[in-house]
Amino acid sequence: MLLSRVVLSLSFFVLPAALAQNQITVKVLDGRNGHPMPSVEIDIWFGEHASGAPRQFRTGRDGTVLVTVPEGEKTFVVAGAGIEDCRGGNHLYSVDEDVYSVDEGSTAGIVGANHCGKTTAQPVRDIFIFFFRPLHWWEKLPRYV
Helix, strand or coil, X not given: CHHHHHHHHHHHHHHHHHHCCXXXXXXXXXXXXXCXXXXXXXXXXXXXXXXXXXXXXXXXXXXXEEEECCCCCCEEEEEEECEEECCCCCCCCCHHHCCEEHHHHHHCCEECCCCCCCCCCCCECCEEEEEEEECCHHHHCCCCC
């Protein structure tokens, strides 16, 4: 009986610590008009470079996805899969150009650059906002080198 009380008492301290994993919300907006982009796939690499296989996520109807940050990771890079990244402007954009801090986003929020239109967004604590756009038909054509 005493042992079960001790185990129950300890579970009140251990269980919340195990459940308190760091999570971030990533929101994908259409850079042309600011509307949420539902059901798009994004790739996230934790660390400072896009190396190895990414973790892939699909946005919900509101253009957001909740991502659990692996323990000890402080930074990440993000890319869209099958959509155009609006952070690039007039140069060939490299995913590794923008490394985002999990801590900074958790305290102040982060908004990525938008070179696809005039749409802007205000930073919101705990939300990472990125601008993408659907590919044009000619961007979907096979590319031969």
